[in-house]
Structures are given as C-alpha cells and as structure tokens.
Amino acid sequence: MLASTSEIYGDPIVSPQSESYFGNVNTNGPRSCYDEGKRAAETLFHDYNKVYGVDTRIIRIFNTYGPYMSVEDGRVVPNFIQQALKNIPLTLNGDGKQTRSLQYIDDLISGINYVMKDGIPHTPINLGNPNEMSILELANRIIKLTKSNSTISYQSLPKDDPKQRNPDITLAKRLLCGWHPLIKIDEGLLKTIEFFKSSI
Numbered sequence: 365m366l367a368s369t370s371e372i373y374g375d376p377i378v379s380p381q382s383e384s385y386f387g388n389v390n391t392n393g394p395r396s397c398y399d400e401g402k403r404a405a406e407t408l409f410h411d412y413n414k415v416y417g418v419d420t421r422i423i424r425i426f427n428t429y430g431p432y433m434s435v436e437d438g439r440v441v442p443n444f445i446q447q448a449l450k451n452i453p454l455t456l457n458g459d460g461k462q463t464r465s466l467q468y469i470d471d472l473i474s475g476i477n478y479v480m481k482d483g484i485p486h487t488p489i490n491l492g493n494p495n496e497m498s499i500l501e502l503a504n505r506i507i508k509l510t511k512s513n514s515t516i517s518y519q520s521l522p523k524d525d526p527k528q529r530n531p532d533i534t535l536a537k538r539l540l541c542g543w544h545p546l547i548k549i550d551e552g553l554l555k556t557i558e559f560f561k562s563s564i
C-alpha cells in the first residue's frame with residue numbers, strides 16, 4: 365500500500381479533486397520534492413503492478429488530524445490548538461481564505477482497512493472528508509472550542525500553498541462497501557484538543 369497524498373494534485377484548479385484529475389504541480393518549489401516524490405512513487409507502483417504483477421493499493425490521503433499528532437508537527441491543527449490552549453495568537457498564513465478538508469484519523473484508518481480488503485490493485489483512491497472550510501474558519505472554530513482568549517496573527521503565505529483542497533470521495537464510497545467519514549469536525553477537534561491538553 366502506498367500512502368500517497370492529496371499533494372499530488374498540487375494547487376488544484378479543479379474542485380473537488382477526483383482521482384481522474386492530473387493535478388497542477390510546480391516541479392521547482394519548496395513543496396516539489398514531496399509532491400513530485402509521491403507522484404513518482406505512484407508511477408513506480410503502477411509499473412510494478414503492470415510489469416511484475418505486484419498486488420498494489422494506492423491511497424491519496426487528504427489532510428488528516430487527531431490525537432497523537434506530534435506537538436512539533438507544524439501542521440495547522442496542532443499549531444492552532446497549542447496556540448489556543450496557551451492563549452497566544454494563532455499564526456494564520458495569508459488571509460485565511462485558502463481551504464482544506466479535514467479528516468479525523470479514525471475515518472482514515474477504517475478507510476485504509478477497506479481499501480486493503482476491497483480496493484482494486486493499482487487504482488488510486490482518495491480518502492478524506494469533503495467538509496471543506498477556510499483556514500480562518502478553522503482558526504475561529506478552534507478558538508471557540510478551546511474557550512481561548514487568543515487573537516489571530518496574520519503571517520505571509522508560504523510559496524505554492526494550495527488555495528483549495530476538497531476530496532471527491534465518490535469512488536471510495538462506491539468501491540468500499542459504502543465507507544464514508546463518520547466523525548464531524550467539532551467532535552474530532554474536541555478529541556484532539558483533549559489530547560493536546562494532556563501533552564503540552
């Protein structure tokens with residue numbers, strides 16, 4: 365199984381992103397080694413399947429969060445939760461209008477199990493939660509759920525930061541016995557907040 369990524373769609377100009385979309389990826393930027401590395405890995409999986417008959421699965425994992433993420437992870441959910449719990453400003457990159465669709469870890473794990481059981485060799489499958497929201501909305505939601513006094517500190521937007529990301533999970537739902545994400549955003553964030561309360 366290849367843990368591939370929504371990053372193979374780059375900064376998508378099509379939304380939501382279905383598996384048939386080839387992506388909009390910069391070959392020469394700060395995210396390129398990750399994005400192109402994952403794209404090359406998909407190609408290798410394709411060829412090992414076609415040439416040597418290796419039984420492969422490819423999962424394109426969209427933004428996932430939950431308890432046990434590293435405090436030092438640097439991604440948006442751990443950063444915002446820690447900052448909110450410490451009542452320090454949330455570091456929001458850009459104007460916060462860029463979107464992400466956040467998937468709770470348990471939904472990803474159940475999706476992976478289904479893919480290993482029912483997935484089709486080689487066929488890439490998106491696993492994510494289509495609950496798209498702006499990063500500003502996420503910041504405000506975390507401030508509210510933590511009952512924090514934090515404000516928002518606007519930072520510059522990193523180069524090639526995707527403007528939108530939203531999984532089309534039609535294929536996953538069709539192939540994987542009706543799998544679909546079960547955990548709503550507030551429920552998942554509250555569980556994650558409890559974890560960070562005990563770990564920082």
Ligand code: UDP
Nearest residue numbers: 427438439440441443455456457462499525
């Ligand atoms: N982000 C932010 N503040 C942070 C960390 C991330 O505003 O402290 C933004 C980041 O610029 C991006 C979004 O949140 O627009 C998601 O970032 P993350 O690194 O979690 O995931 P990715 O960009 O790989 O989807």
